[in-house]
Amino acid sequence: DMLLSTGERISCALCAMAINDLGHRAISLTGSQAGIVTDTSHTKARILDVRGDRIREALDEDRIVLVAGFQGVSTSRDVTTLGRGGSDTTAVAVAAAIGAEVCEIYTDVAGVFSADPRLVPEARKLPIVSFEEMLEMAASGAKVLQLRSVEYARNHGVRIHCRSSFEDGPGTVVLSEDETMERPLVTAVTHSTEEARISLLGVPDRPGAxxxxxxxxxxxxxxxxxxxxxEPLGDGRDAEVSFTIPQEDLPAAERALQTVAGSLGIAKVDTDRRIGKVSIVGAGMRSHPGVAAKVFETLGEEGINIEMISTSPIKISCVIRADRVPHAVRALHSAFDLGVAGIEPDRGPR
Known part of the structure; x- marks a missing residue:
């Protein structure tokens, strides 16, 4: 983690130097100097607290404060990194610590879209998304905002304003659901091809397995x-358990299951990397029946076989073959008319 965090530290210091050269007073802080305290999980640390005294002191002195993202210091005083997308989480955590109403995150896209524009050219940029919808979208494959940053923002009441670094546009505002008016039935289609499935065959049918x-x-x-x-088909028969995980977790999962498979007497551990996931997300699904049926009908008409299904009150996810994911995304986006802009209030800052 000490090595992984150096890139952000160097960039942060160079940026502060450039700002000073332009005649403004700037200061760069590492995660530990900014008071970002994490747990001890190296490479995937979680933020426990942000002691923002040093940041506030610098702001009171009219300085521009640059904080290195993606890093912190653990409770045992070791340098830690926050994992993929950790800079988003750093930004939101610092915003919450200093009492900011909005955290503006500049990225390489213009905002949050109704689908990945690379797959669906007619995808619509969403002016407003609720925290709940954004959490489901991030967990289902949308890469605009990191899941933990959205979770942190919701828990601390900080709006996120996602905008492009390359163009001047309003972007997308992520806010609490009670700040939005009635939402459309489905907000977005998301996808992931970075999933793996593990199937455990011959799992003993007993409590605790x-x-x-x-x-x-x-x-x-x-x-x-x-x-x-x-479930087993009869007494004395074994069960089968299947689940999906991120592909990056597959090696660790296989190591963990080797031990438990031996102790439980599991017959076989089978893995499949050739799966993908397509999901629809929308707060309006809570009050409208028939959404799941339309999803399954649409995929069936396109000849796409559904291998696993998971749902929440505002999300339906289907596990399918990875090579059918682009087709599925386009079909669902069209079926729910997501390229047609609904009437939505623009309550976000400009």
């Missing part, structure tokens, strides 16, 4: 998504 399996995965730091358990 699932706890042992998923406890081992949790101890290994693996994030489990969709879970399906097929």
């Amino acid at each position: 699932a706890a042992a399996i998923f406890g081992a995965l949790a101890d290994a730091g693996c994030i489990v998504d969709t879970i399906i358990q097929n």
Whole structure:
């Protein structure tokens, strides 16, 4: 982590030097200097607290404060990094610590879209998205904002304003659901081709087996998504458990399952990297029946087989073959008319 954090530190210092050369007073701070305290999980640390005294002091002195993202200091005083997208989380955490109403995040896209514009050219930029919708979108494959940054913003009441670094546009505002008016049925289609499925064959049908399996995965730091358990067909028969995880967690999951498979007597551990996931997200789904049926009908008409399904009150996800994901995204985006702009209030800052 000490090595991984150096890039942000160098960039932060160089940027502060450039600002000073322009005649403004700037100061650069590392994550530890800014008071970002994390747990001890190296490469995937979680922020526990932001002691923003030094930031506030510099702001009171009319200085421009630059904080190195993606890093902090653990409770045992070691340098830690926050994992992929950690700079988004740093920005939101600092904004919350100093009492900011809005955290502006500048990225390489113009905002949050109704689908990935690379797959769906007619995808619409969304002026407003609720925290709940953005959390589901980030968890289902949307890469505009990191999941933990949205979670942190929701928990601390900080709006996120996502804008482009390359053009002057209003971007997308992520805010609490009670600040939005009635939402459309479906807000966006998201996708991921970075999933893997693990199937455990011959799992003993007895209490505690699932706890042992998923406890081992949790101890290994693996994030489990969709879970399906097929019950045995008769007494004395074994069950089958399948679940999806990020591909980057697959090596750690396989190591963790080697031990638990031996102790439980699991017959076989099978892995599949050739899967993908397509999801629809929308707060309006809570009050409208028939959305799931339309999703399944649309995919069926396109000849796309659904292998696993998971749902929440505002999300439906389908696991399919990875090579069918682009087709599925375009079909669902068209089926729900997401390229047609609805009437939505623009409550975000400009």
